[in-house]
Amino acid sequence: MEIIQLFKALADETRMRILNLLKNGELCVCDIEDVLDIQQSNASRHLNKLKVAGLIISAKKSQWVYYRVNDEIIIKYPFIIGIINDEFGKINICEDDIERLTQHKASGASCEKRMKRP
Amino acid sequence: MEIIQLFKALADETRMRILNLLKNGELCVCDIEDVLDIQQSNASRHLNKLKVAGLIISAKKSQWVYYRVNDEIIIKYPFIIGIINDEFGKINICEDDIERLTQHKASGASCEKRMKRP
């Protein structure tokens, strides 16, 4: 049952934090690793689970894979909007993650820029 | 994190079916057993999990324990209303369960009446 898989995907703190990071746009795996301070294999696995559940989609751009929220699942299950827009903002760790993401982007540490260093 | 526990509680077919049965009012454990055709201990455990997550509350009335949706959790997490009111109706097994519940009630098989049989 598809909706059960949705709930299973949401029922994990790391995946919820990932979905929270993606609420303002797409990110590549390494940015998520850095901001959440988790291992690469772990990030990849959780992203795959969110993807299989239909919550996010991916797009490969040269060597990076960008993940973003899947608009179609939100049309199909409108309650997900309520979670993303209303609930994540109430959770401390999610707010902190957004702050860390902002700093991470500002610091020039994201992967495209990392490549350009000496 | 409370919201993760909510998703975990929802991320199980049996518990989702129980919550669906409770959407129109309270039920005792034995009615849930009968309608879902699950074992008593199984029903009791799933009900406890929904209760610990805050989704339902219980009230003991003589020998029966009645469970019902917890209004407070719905106020706190409005997206839950969307799930109960909009999503369950789209799921075949949930619709079938409501039908079985109706028949069960009509058949006089619910526990209070059972006691009164010869």
Place this chain on the structure above:
DNA sequence: ATACTATATGATTATAAGTGAATATAATCA
């Protein structure tokens, strides 16, 4: 009191899920 009913809980087993380390694959760079 005894028997019965409804519910909860303990013990056990089976299955699923999460993690880290190492490896594989594919793209890019020098």
Place this chain on the structure above:
DNA sequence: TGATTATATTCACTTATAATCATATAGTAT
């Protein structure tokens, strides 16, 4: 080409979850 980077996948391990059977508890009926 060889080295490097980003991502995915496999393996081994550990923990969490679900189902079942048996038993405990509490209320009711006779």
